[in-house]
Amino acid sequence: MADETTGTPVSGTILVVGGGISGITTALEAAEVGYEVIIVEKNPYLGGRVAQLNKYFPKLCPPTCGLEINFQRIKNNDKVKFFTFTEVEKISGGPGNYEVALKENPRYVNSNCTCCGKCSEACDVEIPNEFNFGLDKRKAAYLPFDMAFPQRYVLDQSIIGKPAAQKCKDACEYNAIELDMMPKNFNLKVSSIVWATGWNPYNANKIDNLSFGWVKNVITNMMMERLAAPNGPTKGKILRPSDGKEVNNIAFVQCAGSRDENHLQFCSYICCLASLKQTTYIRESNTKSKATIFYIDLRTPGRYEKFYRKVKADANVSFIKGKVAKIDEDANTRDVIVTAEDTISGKKIQQRFDMVVLATGMEPSTATSKIPGNAQYDENSFVISGDILSAGCVKKPSDVMLSGQSATATALKAIQTLVRR
Ligand SMILES: Cc1cc2nc3c(=O)[nH]c(=O)nc-3n(C[C@H](O)[C@H](O)[C@H](O)COP(=O)(O)OP(=O)(O)OC[C@H]3O[C@@H](n4cnc5c(N)ncnc54)[C@H](O)[C@@H]3O)c2cc1C
């Protein structure tokens, strides 16, 4: 049914699953032209992987600015509702008439929370910090990161029922901690569904020859984002994990798991740019540092070629065309030894570095967690937009700009589903 004055439908809601940049953009694009949207996010905060990045290529600005603008747009628009810590359990029906069963997990903290941090101070349990990929620990009463939206603490499930949880509750002066919060099941009727659940870093433990997991100074590119971030585990100092030594000589190993028939068969699109960007992190933080990129092909599509040329002009950044055959550790110094074949000279080379970053690719979240309804996937588990629409990295590997374009296009598709009814 349409509103006679505006011509827009007065009934029908769009459900967006995934509150990363793609889901947020889809939701805002649809809401700002008058449609009701609900975002469902499994984490206790919105923003997705972008919240974990230190800077955006190519402008090298902090992603928190862009996220903050979007959070304000959500706050100011009563057509957008969102649920965090929530997942879809079942989808039935079809376009125009979906019934969706959801489960909201308890965060044990209610809307009275002022983010005073007293519960965290009182908490004596620390657990590995997943936001920083285990590079440090966090308290079991925590704010996921400084700019988290919504700004509300969380109590980790692992302390519920233990004295530590009671200590946190006793420290809260605002009656914000509810230790008896239970998971909540509820249903929604929606007209259109957009899947925007993004990507996960490919599990580097699976790439045997690159030694992630047993050589401590081999890290992934997402860990590098956190190491370089001012709100990260080392407050932005790029220090190697084994001994906290300043990194002077770093290597990047491209296509770590991507374009490989034993791992991800596709090009992950962003990891060449991510490594080029990360050379600027190290070069800016330590002017004496040197960086070497081992690559098969360098992919810098469109306007990104300019960014590549800028990095290439730095004499302290070297490029070696060659596939890395193996990575070892010097047990005495904990240095990392990279063996590769230089394709141009045809020679086998061996070089020593303080730290090595694996440019691991993006695996669609649907590789490990399928949509609980009728959906189609390509051979790599990316979601093909059908009755259930898809946007961003769950559809194909993308940077933020492409994710934004994909999200805007998908918002239009979702609106068409409503209008066609
Ligand atoms: C090392 C590295 C550096 C990068 N640097 C840049 C850069 O500088 N510039 C740039 O443009 N791009 C960069 N990117 C790419 C950028 O991270 C992606 O383009 C962006 O994250 C895509 O956003 P998205 O919303 O599609 O996915 P995501 O960011 O993955 O968001 C998906 C959201 O869905 C949620 N979710 C997952 N499953 C479910 C579920 N079942 N139910 C509910 N919610 C769910 C997740 O928790 C998450 O919040 C980089 C990527 C890497 C690997």
Ligand code: SF4
């Ligand atoms: S839960 Fe209570 S103690 Fe913890 S940050 Fe919120 S208001 Fe402060």
Ligand code: SF4
């Ligand atoms: S973007 Fe670069 S590093 Fe990533 S898979 Fe493609 S070619 Fe390899």
